[in-house]
Amino acid sequence: MALRYAVLGLLSKEHLTGYDLTQKFHSHISHFWNAHHTQIYRELQKLEKEGLVSYDLVQQHERPDKKVYTLTDHGLQDLLGWMAEPPKPPSMKNxxxxxxxxxxxxxxxxxxxxxxxxxxxxxxxxxxxxxxxxxxxxxxxxxxxxxxxxxxxxxxxxxxxxxxxxxxxxxxxxxxxxxxx
Amino acid sequence: MALRYAVLGLLSKEHLTGYDLTQKFHSHISHFWNAHHTQIYRELQKLEKEGLVSYDLVQQHERPDKKVYTLTDHGLQDLLGWMAEPPKPPSMKNxxxxxxxxxxxxxxxxxxxxxxxxxxxxxxxxxxxxxxxxxxxxxxxxxxxxxxxxxxxxxxxxxxxxxxxxxxxxxxxxxxxxxxx
DNA sequence: ACATGCATGTAACATGTTACATGATTTA
DNA sequence: TAAATCATGTAACATGTTACATGCATGT
CATH class of the missing domain: 1.10.287 (Helix Hairpins)
Structure with a gap:
């Protein structure tokens, strides 16, 4: 239930494609979360169906189109609701x-x-x-x-x-x- | 790929039922691993099919039978092989x-x-x-x-x-x- | 009377991993 | 000439979570 909030959180700062998100996961938040690109694309599809994000198709020269995702109002509300949940005891897997x-x-x-x-x-x-x-x-x-x-x-x-x-x-x-x- | 080694590791010390293993996970190794009983039962079935563990049916008075699992030679070899693998960089998810x-x-x-x-x-x-x-x-x-x-x-x-x-x-x-x- | 413990599981779903696929462009 | 980058995915499988089910015994 938390991968979605990692995605929504990154989108709360910038508009990003699935590819961009994958880069951010590796470069910016790998010390407390990580995800494969396959997971991120799957999650974006689900978030779009639920109306928490939307996307604009951007055409590129000589490259396939890209989908630039944006957080919706509904998505921001969901994220802020999650932020207010109480902390859980840490669970380690090492x-x-x-x-x-x-x-x-x-x-x-x-x-x-x-x-x-x-x-x-x-x-x-x-x-x-x-x-x-x-x-x-x-x-x-x-x-x-x-x-x-x-x-x-x-x-x-x-x-x-x-x-x-x-x-x-x-x-x-x-x-x-x-x-x- | 590591839950199996948590199970094999516990069985290298004692003969245990699925229920016992669940208790051990909660009480003994929860500071670095954890698993639900449903996962443990599923894993034991797989390990038994692969010949890494075997079990003895033990009848109880007024209780359902229990399966007491034992590590096989093959299972111990597999475990020792895993022990010799090089360490990975830690990956956090918090x-x-x-x-x-x-x-x-x-x-x-x-x-x-x-x-x-x-x-x-x-x-x-x-x-x-x-x-x-x-x-x-x-x-x-x-x-x-x-x-x-x-x-x-x-x-x-x-x-x-x-x-x-x-x-x-x-x-x-x-x-x-x-x-x- | 109700919860907890013993002991075993099924089912459905969410999450995570690995392998494979495409096809042009840029860098070593 | 080989690889890495951009950009998007599918498929199969492993792992993890949650809800539900059974039925008897013991403790509060």
Whole structure:
């Protein structure tokens, strides 16, 4: 029930095509949501049938037509209603942690190897986030405009989250190293 | 592709019925995975057809029969093969952050109210985790046995994760308070 | 009397993933 | 010459959610 609100939310800022939306998902909100283009096209069709979005056909030279989607009044009302719903407890689904919970099945050096690879992946993600923030939000020290407050806060959470991963990987590696092999 | 490994992983420790598995999902691994009983029954049927698990019918007095599932050799091999796969970058999907990214659509006091409710929810989850850890894993200071290392580490991550949420909520509330209303 | 627990499921639907398809244009 | 980009999709399948169903036992 939430993919629709990710789409409506992006459309509340700009008029976008399905393709544009896919790009935004990858570039702007991947630290808290993501979707394949196939899902987005399917969702747009449904939202259009329900009257929450409408589209204009735009002809292009030498390219297929594109559908530029717009949020309708009804769509904005639906979105604002959803914004007022109470928060739910977080539910995690993480393949790495699922593996870690079964580490007693494998030898310690394989576990350490896995944790080191995982740490490395997270370091790379964190660097990419920092770069993205500097490019899109400017200095992290200066307070953001009200328009950008949501993006600033979610990026900040994303970076804290990844840092938590890195710290935890270090801790876990130390714990494994303390076991006699 | 990972629910099956959550099921196989639990069955690598004990023989369990579908009902037992549902309980374990809720009580033991909810900080990094979860599933409805309907999913678990469906998955067990598939795993049985593929020969990764088998079951014994156990008759009960005054209750319907139960199927107690066991991991087969084939199932264990499949599980160990999965354990050796490389880690993926984490992918988050979080409704709260999706709302936060759209906070520019609502007035600051509604945003603060939401963040305070979210903080409260996370405090409650953290307390429940602490209690569960004391009950199942004993003192957090003493090093765990190798059998319990996975559960110790995943619970530790869960608690760090929730603490990160709480700290971030405080930061976000301060940021909103600094905006003139 | 009513809810909760034990134990198993079906059905319908929503969401997410992967593979395949088209066809011109631009970049390496 | 190969690939990536723009732009739109279909199809098949896996996973996740919600509602409904059964029937007995125990606790409040």
């Amino acid at each position: 393949e790495t942690l699922l593996r870690v919970s079964l580490f007693h099945l494998i030898p310690p050096d394989q576990a350490v190897q896995y944790l080191e690879a995982s740490r490395q992946t997270h370091v790379e993600v964190l660097n990419a986030m920092k770069q993205w923030g500097e490019l899109h939000l400017g200095s992290a020290d200066a307070p953001p405009s009200y328009e950008l407050i949501g993006e600033t806060l979610t990026l900040d959470f994303g970076m804290r989250f990844i840092q938590t991963w890195i710290d935890w990987c270090d801790y876990a590696i130390r714990m494994f190293r303390s076991f006699p092999e | 409704e709260t952050l999706l709302r936060v990214s759209l906070f520019h659509l609502i007035p600051p006091d509604q945003a603060v109210q939401y963040l305070e409710a979210s903080r409260q929810t996370h405090v409650e989850v953290l307390n429940a985790m602490k209690q569960w850890g004391e009950l199942h894993l004993g003192s957090a200071d003493a090093p765990p046995s190798y059998e319990l290392i996975g559960e110790t580490l995943t619970l530790d991550f869960g608690m760090r994760f929730i603490q990160t949420w709480i700290d971030w909520c405080d930061y976000a509330i301060r940021m909103f308070r600094s905006f003139p209303e």
